[in-house]
Amino acid sequence: MNLKELATKLGLSPTTVSRALNGYPEVNEATRERVMAAAKRHNYRPNTRAIRLATGRALAIGHVIPLATRHEIMNPIFADFIAGAGETYSRNGYDMLLSVVPDESEEQAYRDLKSRGSADGVILHAPRMNDPRIPLMHEIGIPFVVHGRATDTTEPYSWVDVNNRRAFQRATEFLLDLGHMRIGLVNGLEFMDFAIRRRTGYADALASRGMALDPALMSSDEMTEISGFRAASAMLDLRDPPTAFLVASMISGMGVRRAIEGRGLAMGRDVSVIIHDDDLSYLKNGDAVPIFTATRSSVREAGRIAAEMLLAIITQQGEEPQNRLLEAELIIGQSTGPAPRRA
Amino acid sequence: MNLKELATKLGLSPTTVSRALNGYPEVNEATRERVMAAAKRHNYRPNTRAIRLATGRALAIGHVIPLATRHEIMNPIFADFIAGAGETYSRNGYDMLLSVVPDESEEQAYRDLKSRGSADGVILHAPRMNDPRIPLMHEIGIPFVVHGRATDTTEPYSWVDVNNRRAFQRATEFLLDLGHMRIGLVNGLEFMDFAIRRRTGYADALASRGMALDPALMSSDEMTEISGFRAASAMLDLRDPPTAFLVASMISGMGVRRAIEGRGLAMGRDVSVIIHDDDLSYLKNGDAVPIFTATRSSVREAGRIAAEMLLAIITQQGEEPQNRLLEAELIIGQSTGPAPRRA
DNA sequence: TGCGCCATCCAAAGCGGTTTGAGTATGATT
DNA sequence: AATCATACTCAAACCGCTTTGGATGGCGCA
Numbered sequence: 219m220n221l222k223e224l225a226t227k228l229g230l231s232p233t234t235v236s237r238a239l240n241g242y243p244e245v246n247e248a249t250r251e252r253v254m255a256a257a258k259r260h261n262y263r264p265n266t267r268a269i270r271l272a273t274g275r276a277l278a279i280g281h282v283i284p285l286a287t288r289h290e291i292m293n294p295i296f297a298d299f300i301a302g303a304g305e306t307y308s309r310n311g312y313d314m315l316l317s318v319v320p321d322e323s324e325e326q327a328y329r330d331l332k333s334r335g336s337a338d339g340v341i342l343h344a345p346r347m348n349d350p351r352i353p354l355m356h357e358i359g360i361p362f363v364v365h366g367r368a369t370d371t372t373e374p375y376s377w378v379d380v381n382n383r384r385a386f387q388r389a390t391e392f393l394l395d396l397g398h399m400r401i402g403l404v405n406g407l408e409f410m411d412f413a414i415r416r417r418t419g420y421a422d423a424l425a426s427r428g429m430a431l432d433p434a435l436m437s438s439d440e441m442t443e444i445s446g447f448r449a450a451s452a453m454l455d456l457r458d459p460p461t462a463f464l465v466a467s468m469i470s471g472m473g474v475r476r477a478i479e480g481r482g483l484a485m486g487r488d489v490s491v492i493i494h495d496d497d498l499s500y501l502k503n504g505d506a507v508p509i510f511t512a513t514r515s516s517v518r519e520a521g522r523i524a525a526e527m528l529l530a531i532i533t534q535q536g537e538e539p540q541n542r543l544l545e546a547e548l549i550i551g552q553s554t555g556p557a558p559r560r561a
Numbered sequence: 562m563n564l565k566e567l568a569t570k571l572g573l574s575p576t577t578v579s580r581a582l583n584g585y586p587e588v589n590e591a592t593r594e595r596v597m598a599a600a601k602r603h604n605y606r607p608n609t610r611a612i613r614l615a616t617g618r619a620l621a622i623g624h625v626i627p628l629a630t631r632h633e634i635m636n637p638i639f640a641d642f643i644a645g646a647g648e649t650y651s652r653n654g655y656d657m658l659l660s661v662v663p664d665e666s667e668e669q670a671y672r673d674l675k676s677r678g679s680a681d682g683v684i685l686h687a688p689r690m691n692d693p694r695i696p697l698m699h700e701i702g703i704p705f706v707v708h709g710r711a712t713d714t715t716e717p718y719s720w721v722d723v724n725n726r727r728a729f730q731r732a733t734e735f736l737l738d739l740g741h742m743r744i745g746l747v748n749g750l751e752f753m754d755f756a757i758r759r760r761t762g763y764a765d766a767l768a769s770r771g772m773a774l775d776p777a778l779m780s781s782d783e784m785t786e787i788s789g790f791r792a793a794s795a796m797l798d799l800r801d802p803p804t805a806f807l808v809a810s811m812i813s814g815m816g817v818r819r820a821i822e823g824r825g826l827a828m829g830r831d832v833s834v835i836i837h838d839d840d841l842s843y844l845k846n847g848d849a850v851p852i853f854t855a856t857r858s859s860v861r862e863a864g865r866i867a868a869e870m871l872l873a874i875i876t877q878q879g880e881e882p883q884n885r886l887l888e889a890e891l892i893i894g895q896s897t898g899p900a901p902r903r904a
Numbered sequence: 905t906g907c908g909c910c911a912t913c914c915a916a917a918g919c920g921g922t923t924t925g926a927g928t929a930t931g932a933t934t
Numbered sequence: 935a936a937t938c939a940t941a942c943t944c945a946a947a948c949c950g951c952t953t954t955g956g957a958t959g960g961c962g963c964a
Contacts, residue, residue, distance in 0.1 A: 220919095220921080222920075232921080232922090232944090233922085233944055233946095234943055236922060237923095237943090240922085244941070245942070263673060265919085265920055265921065266921095267619065267678050267919080268920035268949090269921060270610040270921090270949095271611055271921075271922095271951085272948080272949055273922065274949070283644065285648060293640045293641070293842055294640070297636045298636070301636075305628060308660060308670075314659040314660070315656050315658060316656075316659055317656070318643070318644055318650070319651050327651075333604070333606040334606045335608050336609045441843075442844070443844070444845060444847060469843070469844065476822075479822055479823075499636055500637045504787060509787075563951085564950065564951060564952095565950075573914090574915075575951080576914055576953080577912080580952090580953095588911095588912070588913080607951070608949085608950055610949080610950075611950035611952085612950085612951060614919050614951075615951045616919085616952065617919070
């Protein structure tokens, strides 16, 4: 059932039917209702392909996912971000287009999205320091929003980010207030922007108390259980081990906990742990009482916000870049407590 | 730069240019090369919207993701499946369309995909027993492949699945051979097809050794860390606790480990654990030596296979349903050992 | 020389909508 | 009664590509 057929059935022209359905004013209300009813009755859905061609809009938002043979950093949070963004797209009649491409064709993937006209805008994931994709988007001339920020990028752009620096600064201060003097940082890979900011927050907090950074207490790696375990193990084996850890993710936090408990220590009593919790739907940090004390910020919510921002930019374009800095909550769980007395 | 412009520049008709680029035989080789060169030089990409309208094909595969307010079961494996499938789509010039919709509009989402012509086929995720979506797809008349199977569905359909029953049967037998007499099952939600099959495999193995099922040793819940912890804790607190666990996922396995180690027991010595490992890229089960003994089957690979199968069905349609049963490997790690001697 | 065939190329008709530019009643204005 | 907005409605162009159904010209063959 297409427009023409429907029009014939109604004894109207396609023009009028189209206008009636799309809410144009120059059509009699009685006619409009007749058309609407017929459309519903015959279960008419306009062909998206035709709409797209006629209007020149793609009605779709692109997400390019590099296959990331080396690091799969973004993966765990990706599903939740997508859920939030996708929800918003659906509500607004947009499709979500995912391009999974080999690392080396990432740039071409973005160019194609634009030149083949298959997306009206894109969302950039997992920005790195001075990320080349930002100038690329400007060059290509496609609306975009970054989930995160890119330190050192000078040109303006729209973004949605968590205040990673402040989150880790507050967490560090919280541990310091509990009397912890040696705090280990189990960070993500520090070419990722969020990891840089978290380390800065950690460093700032220590500096403001006049404490020096100890490189032995700072690690940076992928956020897997194993690497959390390794990093924490190494630090706990130091002559002067940390009494607390600041950990970049729930999953590495599990590795840290394993390292702690494997040494017969109790998390929350002998060693305190604070993680960053992306509030992933399938990786809940406990229920009533959180397992881990955490800086929490919902990545799904970030997805919603980023999608809304992008759709706004696309529809009323010509605006200046927007941005939104989300504050993480500091949630107290069972994994923190006062620093143990010196042995 | 569109076809017409390119044709004008070349002094050819759009017809010829189109044919040259699409490899039709009725064009002079010299001309073809000239066209190809010009296309490359001017960086010409055909407009996908126009191709779709003209050919009547969507060149896209749909994945409908219900928002799943209640259970987020599919989420953790989703990212990896998508990566595998998406990779295949890209290689074949197809787009991946994700529709994130509220649970109650799931059916409508599939219907729209078809009637609005935005997808040539769909992949069904996380099938349940007697899943209503399978008859729905037949009714709608859209090519589809199921990732998993739906017990009790009689009509034929195409699927890619892991041999869950055999995997858990083998794992159970392996534990029995190690002398374990009481084996706890920490299963996923048993309205999910894979969970049903796993329980069957577990039950079959016990039955073939003439052992009775003990309901107290069988749990079924979402596959989260917490519920793994809860299920294992409850069983370990029994008067006659299990000496081994069969666990549905890596994540619940972490909860099981926490329950074991929290009781001062050692995993692999006092209590053995076998998990099912989806081989997720961000949740590696150790590296050289796996942490957990596991039945392993790559969900990313399943994504690739399902995508290939679907594309094949779409291009040479009229075929009878295809299917592919993947066998899980049984990987020996550090979490299993002989049953401890009776206290 | 004349004819048919083949290799090339092209004009034009879609695909299914949207949108521009008119056309036609209708009722109000003068 | 003539004029003119106003309210509706429609024919046709268009979006950018594919594809059908010829055209054209060169060549082999009788």
